[in-house]
Amino acid sequence: MSQTLRERRKALLRDEILAATHQLMAERGYAAFSMEELAARVGVSKPTLYNQFPTKEDLVATMAMQLMERTFAQVEAASEASPLQRLLTFLHTSVRLQIEHRTCAMQLWLPEIIDLLERHPRSQDYLARIDARLVATIEEAIAVGEIDPSVDVASVVRIFNALNISPSIGWISVSGEPDPERLADTVVAVFRQGLAPQGT
Known part of the structure; x- marks a missing residue:
């Protein structure tokens, strides 16, 4: 069923609010920006903003889920x-x-954001679904011989998640700025080599 004009406008406004949230978090951080500041940036009233997102926590959880x-x-x-x-x-x-x-990206993996995502009802359900997708894909890879069958699937999920957020927790370095493509290639190589079936 096609969306009505009102529904399309509401969806566009929602996307605009989420994009502005992304910008404000990058500029000021989660703790420093206010809903009032966000409403001014988007050009809407605070009641309109709160009609879309009842709380700042709901807004940031939605943004994080959208990015994932x-x-x-x-x-x-x-x-x-x-x-x-x-x-x-x-x-x-x-x-x-x-x-x-x-x-x-750094802001999304701060302890207060992770805590928020773990407590937020919608993101709890979303994170559980992501976890289930990862487990299913890992089990499928084991079944077709791409991953060593002796590995513990729950541990692989934790290692996968740790490698996934490693760029966000490893910024402090005197070795210079990483090249995005080379860092991504290296993280992938580390993960692949650690899971390779024995003797390959």
């Missing part, structure tokens, strides 16, 4: 790829995007 979903969409567009290749593509895309959009 965009990464997954890029991966799932390559549905003909093998299970391991889908995992590696997700990891590569996510790491590269974090480097390219580094300031906002």
Whole structure:
């Protein structure tokens, strides 16, 4: 069923608010920006903003889920790829995007944001679905011989997630700025080599 004009306008406003949130978090950080400041940036009243997102927490959780979903969409567009290749593509895309959009990416993995996502009802459900997708893909890769069957799947998920956020927690370095593509290639290589079946 096609959207009405009102529904399309509401969706466009929602996207505009999320884009402005992304910018404000990159510029000022999660704690420093206010809903009043966001409303002014978008050019809407505070009641209009709160009609779309009842709380700042709901807004930031929605933005984080949208960013994760965009990464997954890029991966799932390559549905003909093998299970391991889908995992590696997700990891590569996510790491590269974090480097390219580094300031906002750093904000998303701050302890208070992770805590917010773990407590927020909608994001709890979303994170559980992402976890289930990862587990299913890892199990599929084991079944087709791409991943060592002796590995613990729950541990692989944790390692995958740790590597996924590694660019955001590893900014402090005297070795210079990383090249987004080379860093993504390196993270993917580390993950792939660690999971290779024995004797390959």
